[in-house]
Amino acid sequence: MRKKIAAANWKMNLSWKEGKELISQLIELSPTIPTAHQVIIAVPFPYLELAAQLVAAQPGYFISAQNCYHKAAGAYSGEVAASMLASVGIKYCIVGHSERREYQQETPEQLAAKLQLCFTHAITPIFCCGEPLSVREGGNPSEYVRSQLVESLSCLTSEQIAQLIIAYEPIWAIGTGKTASPEQAQEMHLAIRNYLTESYGSAIAQGIPILYGGSVKGSNAAAIFANPDIDGGLVGGASLNAVEFAAIIGALPQ
Numbered sequence: 219m220r221k222k223i224a225a226a227n228w229k230m231n232l233s234w235k236e237g238k239e240l241i242s243q244l245i246e247l248s249p250t251i252p253t254a255h256q257v258i259i260a261v262p263f264p265y266l267e268l269a270a271q272l273v274a275a276q277p278g279y280f281i282s283a284q285n286c287y288h289k290a291a292g293a294y295s296g297e298v299a300a301s302m303l304a305s306v307g308i309k310y311c312i313v314g315h316s317e318r319r320e321y322q323q324e325t326p327e328q329l330a331a332k333l334q335l336c337f338t339h340a341i342t343p344i345f346c347c348g349e350p351l352s353v354r355e356g357g358n359p360s361e362y363v364r365s366q367l368v369e370s371l372s373c374l375t376s377e378q379i380a381q382l383i384i385a386y387e388p389i390w391a392i393g394t395g396k397t398a399s400p401e402q403a404q405e406m407h408l409a410i411r412n413y414l415t416e417s418y419g420s421a422i423a424q425g426i427p428i429l430y431g432g433s434v435k436g437s438n439a440a441a442i443f444a445n446p447d448i449d450g451g452l453v454g455g456a457s458l459n460a461v462e463f464a465a466i467i468g469a470l471p472q
């Protein structure tokens with residue numbers, strides 16, 4: 219059985235004082251995470267170690283980075299290498315969030331390099347994909363997402379692919395309050411899983427958690443997560459509120 223995951227992405231929000239309170243409240247509201255579930259919280263770089271200490275005694279809670287650089291080391295001021303994340307005990311990293319693809323012009327080749335570096339350092343990447351509104355309205359969203367997967371995953375081995383977490387996040391649903399309908403989301407998740415099955419076989423494809431992201435809230439999480447190919451969510455806005463995010467954790471299928 220693949221894990222069901224509630225992942226928070228704080229993005230560039232919260233002081234450490236606020237973040238610390240949020241994690242403490244969350245642990246109070248959701249103290250016991252079933253073994254089939256995981257709660258992963260992606261925090262800004264300066265908070266990684268502090269946040270990891272806060273959840274260290276909480277089974278089922280993990281801390282993630284929101285990004286890493288596509289080079290191993292060197293004269294890249296301001297960047298953070300996957301090896302550095304590993305050196306402070308971080309085991310997860312978001313790769314290819316649409317905000318970085320758009321604002322930082324991250325390319326598929328750079329994302330492929332980041333994935334390789336994560337695997338080199340035993341970090342599980344949470345690889346994001348998803349179509350913009352123009353493709354949803356006038357194009358072929360599953361073809362678009364399939365190309366994103368082909369472009370960045372093709373260089374990985376089957377063993378590496380088997381370790382991946384994928385997040386399908388339609389760009390038009392991120393931070394907009396517009397959620398994909400559970401049917402739209404399931405259709406895309408199935409298309410992703412079909413691609414994985416064709417490329418890597420059913421055993422690997424069936425083991426990869428595929429999370430939905432885009433305006434997930436406490437009130438819509440259960441309907442989205444109830445679908446067979448949706449294994450939880452990657453949550454931005456609603457993850458900044460402990461009560462909301464605890465409700466999302468509670469909506470993970472048993």
Ligand code: PGA
Nearest residue numbers: 392393432433453454455
């Ligand atoms: P949102 O963000 O939940 O605020 O739509 C999701 C994400 O970008 O991961």
